[in-house]
Amino acid sequence: MNNFLRIKEVMKKTGIAKSTIWLWVSENKFPKPIKLSPRITVWEEARIDYWMKEKL
Template identity: 40%
Template sequence: MERNSNQKMVRAKEAATYLGIGESTFWRWVAQGKIPQGIKFGTRCTVWRLEVLDSFIEQHEKVAI
């Protein structure tokens, strides 16, 4: 699978900021399955694609309407 160089990846702290929530809330939502699991690069490095976070936002915008 070829990765598009435009696909930015962010770690949990930046992802939480992007969503406008706290980091502990972000991790709780991941544990609850509200936010998809990230991609693990090691025991202490997990990242999320911004397109996945954008999709999460879009799904919740549709529910809120």
């Protein structure tokens, strides 16, 4: 089962600011989130881990 992260958890894990995350998502430089409801957006932790590994 996948573990999902909210924006604050993604910021803490990556050390990237919220505005930068959203900018990079719009520029296809960061994994796309999943919209669960109008107010809830999450990222798959495995995708974030893979993205971080590729950036090293």
